[in-house]
Amino acid sequence: MAFLRKLLMFFAIVIGILFVVSFFLPKEASINRSVVIKASSAQVFDYLNKAKNFNEWSPWFEMEPEGKYEFSGPEIGIGGKLAWEGEKTGKGTQEIIESNPYQNIRSELIFDGQPPAYAAYDLEPLNDGTKVTWSFKVDLNGPIDKYMGLMIDSFVGDMYEAGLKNLKAKVESLPKQAELAIQVDSIEHKPELVTVDAQALLYVSNKVDFDADKISQAMAQDYAKLIGFMAEKQLNFAGPPLAITTGGSPEEGFWAFEAAMPIDIPAEVDDASEIKFKQSYSGKAVKLVHIGSYMSMSASYEKLAKYVADNGLEMNGNVWEQYISDPGVTAEKDLITHLYFPVK
Template sequence: MKALLKGLLYLVVLLALVFVVGGFLLPDKTHVERSIAIDRPPGEVHAMLDSYKRFNEWSPWYELEPTAKYVYSGPESGVGASLAWEGAKVGKGSQRIAESVPQQKVVNALDFDGTQAVGTFDLKAEGDGTRVTWSLDSAHGNNLVSRWFGLVLDKMVGKDYDKGLAKLKRVLEEQPR
């Protein structure tokens, strides 16, 4: 019995060492990025992304929980416009437009119940349309759990970004020019 307990203790210590040492060897930042071409000029795309008023028309998370509570604050568009949400499935968080460059970029400061990240929409003219690149950047610092979580962030968020960009494309291309 003592040998079994001693073996379990060694296993726990070994797993803790792997978690700590391995965690510090992992990147302290995670970047997720998806892109799509939209047949609309950068100005139209920017106008949609520079306000949260139509966010739920293309958000990949709205259909997951349409009954979640959404609160808008600040200006209707541009720097300072904010959206907070709370729901059983989508959790609690907020986002605020931190930077807006007409026809080029919208940067969102994200807060997922205390965890900060940055979401960016980069817009590049492409023919008669726009190449939209949606990215998420998360800094983990010395948070080992966050560093391990960063390993699966692309798989978790990437599919939602693909879905959201496809919906954004559909919504923009269906509206009259």
Template sequence: MKFLKWTLALLALLGVVLVGGSLVLPADTRVERSVLIERPTAEVFATLNSFRRFNEWSPWFGADPQAKYEYTGPAEGVGAGMQWSGNRAVGSGSQKILESQPNQKIVVALDFGGSAATATYLLSPEGSGTRVTWRFETRHGYNPLNRWMGLLFEKMIGGDFERGLGSLKHLLERPSS
């Protein structure tokens, strides 16, 4: 009986530490990567302002070649959307362009089956090319589990962003045939 009391007390203390500790963790998470693409800003913008070419450079496309994709709304700009459904590696969700400032910025709402986030593509001329910054942001509110998970986002998607931007760079810089 004494063992059971100690076990319950320890579990209660662990719960308090996990929940209480989460309150000192950030309520927001941001992951950001950038790359210089040796192409005019208008060309880079045109590729990012539509989801029709997203899978040509997406770091997740190869994780499930059998995934299903559906495009909604206009072909480009505000309202353009894409829904996907695939295996565990890609899951299911949707993305929709919320804001489109020509040659400067594209803001995308992300929904991963109830978990909302925002992706932003920032474009700025740099030399003869374009600096593209891909930013992911999400709010955790007071959800303790989400706040703890927020600590892992950098490791979970940082490499994906680097691969995706590398693929975008390769796609846009390759010679036309």
């Protein structure tokens, strides 16, 4: 009995020590792995920004392809959600909660019965491609969680490395940016009648001389103001930036426009602020994909105007452009811009 009491006392002391030590352990666990993908940050971002693409490279889907998987929410960006359930992978959800074009994407993961965890993809443009850093972070609440957190790297490190290897192979197998531009040009470079949904927009109104350098400078300043406001108010991007024409032409020598940024939720703005909020146009529109320089759009606009006239359509508001490619990483000849004419 004396031996048993000593043994129990020994275990009690060990447990007590472990409990006390746990107060000094990290309150969160994290892991990250990186890979360089030979593709532009725009192409990598566009691929990762679609929740439904996750299972194409996920090591967990590879481990249990027979599990139950369900996608919901928007096809692109914030709100895209994957739910899964399997014997090996358990049960949970992964939802995109932040999406900053060509920079990073952040997702919330809910594992059955556990507090939220967060995963992120951070993109860094390089001369020969894009460095992708995939990270995971979770808060640790109790002593057991904190000790388990010390082993997170050994638990999932290999899975992250395998996933990034799959991601690299998948993205590098896609058409490169120049090839993609040719493909879009051959398939989509014709006007088409579409229906567009309203989006929440922040915008700044401006008017400049019809000069390429002045237009570029004005738009850069306006988008910087919008991004600064969004950061201050903790608002998220909900799509690529756009510009709405409100007046002017090359013949008149000026261009009046609204530099706009789609956001995920309505925003409150001060009446005196130059930054305004509104819902974008919704309804029928004629869309055309333009490939090339921003200053070479005249022919594309002529195609749109001809389509409207030939089909007996009537204009129904201001035209707008949406800038799909990132000019910082895409050659000017390969820039993709979506042009829209709203019609009745």
